[in-house]
Each structure stands twice: as C-alpha cells, then as structure tokens.
Amino acid sequence: MKAAVLTAIAEPFVVEDLEYHPPEPGRVLVRTHATPFCSTDCTNWAGKFGKVPPVILGHASIGEVVEIGSEVRGVSVGQRVLVPGTPECGTCYYCAVGRPDQCSELFDNPRGYPVVATDASGTDIRASGNVGGYAEMMNISANQVFVIESDLPSEVLSLMGCGIMTGLGSVFNAARVTPGESVSVVGVGHLVLWAVQAARLAGASQIFAIDPIVERRELAAQLGATHVLDPTTEDVLDEVRSATGGRGSDHAIEAAGPAASQELAVSLARRAGTVVLNGVKELGTTVTLTQTTIAVQGRTIISTQNGNVRMRRDLPRYVSLLESGGLDAGPIITNRYPLEKINDAMQASRELRDISGLLVFDPS
Template structure:
C-alpha cells in the first residue's frame, strides 16, 4: 500500500509505503482508483490552516471499490463502487435530522480530531485530512462518508462527484433553488463555477452570466452553457447584469471565486429578495470577514446562503449527478484537465493552486510520471 503524505505543514507531499488498518466498526477498506484534486486541501495543509497531527493523507473526493467491510457495516458490500465525499452524512445527529447534513456533527469532529487509519514505515500514526483522505492506493472510510453508486462512468469522472460535482450542482439546485426561467450569475469559472453553470443550464435557467478574468475559462463557460460571459477587467459585471435584467439584478448569484471580496461582489449582482450563494473559503480562515450593506439585507430582503458541499445530501445527490452525466445533461469529461499518477500528487496540487487546470485527477494505482496526460 502507498499513500501521499503531508509530514509537515507547508512542505511538499511525499509518497511512501504505508500500512492501512483493517476496517473496524462501520468502516470499509477501499481500493482507490481515482481522486479529484482540490486546492482546498492545500489551504488546509498550509500554515494557518486546520492543523491536524501529522502525517496526514490529503484528498476529499474520489472513487474506488470496496474490498473488505467492518463488523458494523450495514448497507455496503464487497465489490461495491463508491464515491467518497468531503462531507459526512450520518443521518442521526441534530443537523442531519433537521435537513442540514452539510453541518453533520461527525464531519466537524473528524475534521479536527481525525482517527488513526494506518502507520508509516517508521512507525508514525497516519490520519487523513478531514477524516477522509483519498490520495492512497487503499484506505478505510466510515459508511457515512461515501455513497454507493451504480454507474459505468470512467473513474476520472466519478472521482469529481464528491467535491466539485456535489458542491457545484448542489449550490445551484439545493442551496440556490434555481428553477426553469431563473436568471443566474456565476462569479468564478473554475473547478466549482463550471459545475454551477452546467447545473443552471440543466435546471432550465433563462440567463446564465459567467464572470471570469481568464479567457480560457470564459470560453469553457460559454461551451458549457453560459449565455453571456463577462471579463471583469474589461466590463463592469454589475452594469452588464442590470442591462440584461431590466435593472433588477439576477435571481440567484453564485460565488466561486476564492477571493476576499467574492461574496460582496455576488451580493451586489442579486436583485431585491434575491439569493446569494457563498462557497469560498478564503485564508486566513479564522479572520476573513464579509461586509454587506445593511439596507440590502434588512430592507431589500437579499439572502446569503452558505453552501458547504452543496447542502451535503450525499446519499441522495451523488447518484443523481452521475445519472445527469450519463444522460448527457452535464459534461464531466470537460472538467478533467489532466490526470496524474499517485507519485505526482504534489505536482497535481501545485497545478490546482496555480490555476493551471480546471480539475486534476490522481489515478491512485498509477506510478511514475504520466506524460501527455491532458484530457
């Protein structure tokens, strides 16, 4: 068994031989086939992020096959194809029982106090980022952290569903409540924003305005369903949107920028009584503030909704998204910019942070360098 490890905050990831524990309690052992690369992991592993005891395995979205199950596993069998996500859904805590699984108490417990899942060659206990960790040939997960899927989609596409897939699609359909005929703005057309655009198109939105400074990403947004694209360096997005909506603003403004002013920019684009969906985690995580105009909230009824993992209904929505892809209503292949081997995990995260890819995918069972792997 091999895994990518963060041994010290701020240092490069290293790939090593490891021993992964046998599945206990409600955990299953999974042979991981592919993992999505998200820059959130780099943020969490950097100095000032969510500190966890090292070494830890990064990654919070991937797909694999169940090879063994613990004694208290209820509904998962050896041979099942799963998609693991960055959000757990236990179904039993206060938040899960009150329709807010994105705030599952076990998610936050394991984010800050992840259990031991294995041992390094030099005898150190291994944990996983957020209690998940996908960048390993094999790993164990609790049943609450994944969804069993029935799908023949390629593994590099299925790997996306537990991060950008559920976060982007859920932000539109579950959190934003976009329906046919709505007007929508998406600020930031990268790893998350392009899923939002496709979900808004699938929902039947009448106007989808994509706001993005990088030309290649604006082109991707147009190809995937945006009706209008705006370069904020050349045109004022607020002026463009008011011209397109009779001066009102959009029904739903979706923020996917990763920038400190992203939420306030999205807020300005929404109409009175409109919905603003905020998705970004902006460092420094413990001190970044969002400042909004008082009257727009108290008098004009604008609503801001946080969208942690698109609402977090993983057991319901992962299969739904896979079905949308299989039916041709969402193009997951267009979201994969490049594939990497497990040995290239650190390079894959660097490419994500530098915005050189829309989404990179690590093929967990591959070794060495995968050259010419752009897709």
Template sequence: MTRMLARAAVLTEFHAPFDLATIDLGSPGHGQVLVRTLAAPFCSTDWMGWRAMRRKRPPVILGHTAVGMVEALGAGVSDLAVGDRVLVAGTPQCRECFYCQQGRPDQCSVLMDQGDPVIGTMHDGTEVRAAGRVGAYASHMRVDRIQLHPLPPDLPDAEASLLGCGISTAFGAIFRIAEVAPGQTVAVLGLGHLGLWAVQAARLAGAGEVIGIDPHPERRRLALELGADALVDPSREDAVGAVRARTAGRGADAVIEAAGSASATRDAVLMTRRAGTAVLTGVAHSDTEVSIPQLHLTVLGKRVIGCQNGQLTLDRDMPEWIALLREGRIDCSRILTHRYRLDEIDRAARQSQTLDDLSGVFVDFSSDRE
C-alpha cells in the same frame, strides 16, 4: 483480519513537497470499510490545506473525495460487499446527530465536530490523519460506511470521482439552495471547476440567462461552450455594474459565488437582486472576514446562504447527480483536464495553483519503486 499497508502522499510539512510514504492503516473498525482507491480529484481546497490555510494538522493525507472498490468490511457493515464500487463522498450522513436529524447532513457532527481522525501510522510510529475523514491521496482508505454511496458499474472512475466535491457542490447550489426556476437569471462568479459545473447546472435548471464572470479568458471561453450566455471580465469592467446592466438594473435572481475571496463574496451579494439569493460556495482562508453593506442583508431582503458541499444529503441527492452523469447531461470532458499518477502530486498541486488545471484526477496509485 490482515493489516493494510497503503501507499500515500502525506503532507508532513506546510509548503513542502508531499512525502510518498507507506502507511499502516490497520484493519477496518466497527462501521468502517477498507476501500482501494481508483480515482481521486485534486481539489483547490487541498492546495489551501498545503498552504496552511485550512487548519490542517500534519502529518495528514489530503484528498476529501474518491471512487474506490471495497476490499474489506468492518463489523456492522452488511449492506456492501467486497468488490463493490463506491463513491467516497466529501460529506457523510450519519443519520443520528442533531444536524442529520434536522435534514442537514452537510453539517453532520461526525465531519464538522470530530475533525480529521488519525487514520494510520508511518513506519516510525508517527500518527497520520485523514483530511475530511477520507485521505484520498493514497492507494487505500479506511473510511466510515456513512461516507460511502454505491456506484453503478458503468460510470468511469475519474468522471465519477468528480461527483463527490465539484458536481455535488455546484448542483446542490443551483437545485437545492438557490432552487433556480426556469427563466431566471443566474450569475456565476468565478469559473474554475465549481463555477463551470454551476453554469451547466443552471442551464439544466432552465435558467433564462447565465452570466459567467472570470478574469481568465480561457475559462470564460469554456463557460460559453458549457452554456453561459454572457461573459464578464472583472479585470476590465465592474462586474456588479455589468450584471445589473443585463438585468434592467435589478441584479441577478441567483448568484453563485465560486471564487472564494472576500471581494467576490461582497460582489456576489451586491449583484444579487432584491429578495434574490446569493449562494457562497468558494472557500477562503479560515480567518477571512467579509464586509457587506448591511442594507443589502436587511431592507433589500437578500438571502445569503453558505454552501458546504451543496448541502449534500447523500441518499437524496447522489442518485440524481449520478443519473445526470450517466445520461450524459453533465459534460466532464472540458473540466477533467488532467490524469495523474499519485507520485506526480507536486505537479498536480502546482498546476492547480497556476490555473493550468480545472480538475486533475489521480488515477494511478501504483508505485514504480515497488
């Protein structure tokens, strides 16, 4: 089988511009698939990887989810064909490890214990890793079959690429973890793309009231358009007090933390009612510690649940999220704010940091130098 040369944006040094380089991906091994990338969202998690906050080991190709087309199949892959469109998800489902057998592939050992694999080599022979076992900021990816889900032909690439991280995380948080029931009050702390997907999911779950919390006025306005009933500006008022004031002093039935800081995590627990559920979806620096009054975790009976990619179980959840997207019940139009060429990656990273982007998606991986 011929070897695949991919054009990739490689993180070779923290805090430095990405290197656009040609990577020899080799050919797909047993259980692997070679996928041509069609769309890959720039995720704030990658921005954190760039800043050395996520224990990445350069040189590494970031980007942990994508939509692509199957170009070649390794041995042992018989349920996909060349030309199939697939979602490369942020979370695999190996079906064999301890966690998959417990029904928790969000903790699959392949992803969580094996780490980022060497995916190819640079022209001088230096080995390059693939973040999240994907490495989506490249024209091609060599990925495990267990990380792929077939896509129907009628979903546009850029929108569908949002399924693998933002949509699956927030919809999983609302429907699978908090299990929001009709009429319940949901507070969403942080209205970046994750929080705005959570607002939409809470609405679809039939929440009685959705409270959006963010200091950024434009993001609060978007939350209102996407289904929030009430807004809180935490730079002007105490968010915990504001949520309690709207819930007869109790706190929200479910709180989705989507800001990714220690103070937001603490606030999320404090604004959850007794015996309510706080779902933590935001990601902070790997060494961050959180201080929470112990009473809230014991006597007050709150459930505080960590949320890795919405506890995604690919074959259970993805058909449902795909159906919602196809039926137009998930609105991507406000959240998909930019489309980039791969060679604009430094700009995409800057815009993500300055909050000018909600979700920027790479849709063009061609080279103007080739």
C-alpha cells in the same frame, strides 16, 4: 500501501509506504480508483485551513471496498463506492433535521480526523476530511461511503464527491433556480462549471460567468453561460444590471474564495434575490457588506457545504444526468496524474492551469 503525506506545511508532499490499520467495526477499507486534486488542498497545503501534519489530504474520492468492519451493513466487498466530502450518520441532530451536510461525524468530533495508518517510524497518520483520498487505500467510516452503480468510468464518477455535488447542489438545493430566471456565477473553477451546467438544465435564461481568465470564461460559455465577463476590464455589476432591466440577477453563486468575490456576489443579486456562498480562502477571513444590502433589500444569503446535498436522494439523480449526457465532464478533467506526480498536480492547481486534475490509481 502508498500515500502522499503532507509532512510539513508548505513543503512538497512525500509519497511513502504506510501500514494501514484494519477497519474498526463501523469502518471500511477502500482501494482508491481516482481522486480529484481539489484547489482547496492548495489552501490546506499552505496551512490556511488549520490542517496539522502529518496528514493525508484529499477529501473526496471513489474506489472499491476491499474489507469491512464487523458492524457494517449495506456495503459489500467488491462494490464500487463514492467517498464524498461529508458523512451522513443519520442519527446526529443535523442529519435528523434534514441537514446531513452538517453531520456531526465531521464537524463535532472532539478526537479530530481519524488515525488511519502508521508510517515507517511508527508515527500516526490522519486522514483529512475523514477521507484521505491521496492514497492507494482509504480507511473510511461506513457512513461516508455510498454504493454507486453506473457504467461510467471511475475517473468521471470521482468528481461526484466534491465538484459535481457542490455545483449542482448550489443550483438545485440552495438557489432553487427555476426556468426563465437569471444566474450570476463568480469564479470559474470546477465547482462553478458544474453550477453553469446545472443552471442551464434548470432553464435559466441568462447565465453570467465572471472570471479574469479568458480560457475559463470561454469554457463557461461552451458549457452554457450566455454572458462572460472579465472583472479586471469590465464593470461587472453594471453589465449584469444592464442585461436584467436594471435589477441584477435573480441568483448569484460564488465559488472564488476571496472576501471581495463574496461581496461582489451579494451586489450582483437583485433585491429579494438569492446569494449562495461556497468559497473560503483562509480561516478568519472577514466579509464586509453594506448594511442595506442585507437588512433592507430582502436578499437571501445561503451558505453551502457540499451543495447542501442528501447523498441518498441526490446521488442517483446526478449520476443519471452524467449518464444521459446532460452534464459534460470532458472539458473539466484537464489532466491525469499518478500518485508519484502529486506535487505536479498541486502546482498546476495553484497556477490555475488545471480545472480538475485527477490522481488516477492502478486498479490492480
């Protein structure tokens, strides 16, 4: 099967034929339907997250099960499954305490990412994030596939594995926005556009969307933001405080990445408000915060991973919001690419021309 392999840091992806390994007892083979090209993989491509080539990137996807290992239960050949960015083994410490977003199968695996295939020279190829969604086939732990029953197309449902889960989870699970509250969002990419929609559904009375790109601000307004602000020309902190009685917003959600964006998010939240941080720009980045903002003023600062979701609890609810029209994926899917055009998808993401570009695979 073909896969787009990162063979060297900061070099174009190479689309090549690989020999996929048969599934081990606890794993499944999934034929890929669609995989969003996430902006995170621009950072991975540049070598800033420690990925070691050769590796298949793509950390969330959707597809059809074509083969199962001998110990797999609850998943059958022919079922459509979501492959999110995080497994839920159900037995590790973190799953046991109700935080499967930190599952040890992803974060405490001394063997690293799994070897899923071999190239023509016999070199082992690993799957980034235990997924490797930039490929026609995925070899996945059974703990990281979730049956999805919906009439929605796979192109839309593929967004569930990363952007939708993280954006909605930031609002519903982390910030826990309630009707009448105010929300600031920093960095209007795909994740924040889902957070804007979630804040609207949660009944937020004011949603401040902050981004330097006018088209992204306009899209945020289309999807529910009540105020849009340009941090390059406006005093964002002053504007938010002026609109909230001098306090700042009840919640601030960041998904831009740079340290300055996270520092801004902390400042935007009122005293005793909530700050939700999602972005990571580079391993080792340091965020500098004024001590009184975190030690005296009562803010709750929450780090999130995949929206702190519990897939079996949250997936059906979020799918139903898409099915009912409560969430709109249309403006967020900006382009579709065959696998052979993955370098075009990466360039469009790097240049901020795409919100979510999808790699779409031939279902045959």
